[in-house]
Amino acid sequence: MNTISFEINNQRTMQLVQRTHDGSTLLVIKDRKGNHESIPDAEAFISPGDFVMLVNYYRECKRTGKPIL
Numbered sequence: 001m002n003t004i005s006f007e008i009n010n011q012r013t014m015q016l017v018q019r020t021h022d023g024s025t026l027l028v029i030k031d032r033k034g035n036h037e038s039i040p041d042a043e044a045f046i047s048p049g050d051f052v053m054l055v056n057y058y059r060e061c062k063r064t065g066k067p068i069l
Contacts, residue, residue: 012037022048 005015011032018025025046029037046054061068 016046024048025051 002018003015005013008014008029013030015028015030016025017028025048027039027044027046029039031037058068060066
């Protein structure tokens with residue numbers, strides 16, 4: 001299992017969890033006590049294709065100086 005985590009506002013943590021290579025990525029938000037925020041499955045799981053598209057979109061915006069919407 002691979003995990004990336006970031007500190008976000010209000011003392012919360014965002015985690016991206018991928019259990020297998022080329023598998024979906026799970027989005028987890030935890031409060032400062034470690035309690036998980038409820039996220040609907042349609043928003044919590046990012047398919048590999050959508051994840052790659054998000055990264056490509058970010059890179060294109062940075063490369064061309066366009067705003068990230």
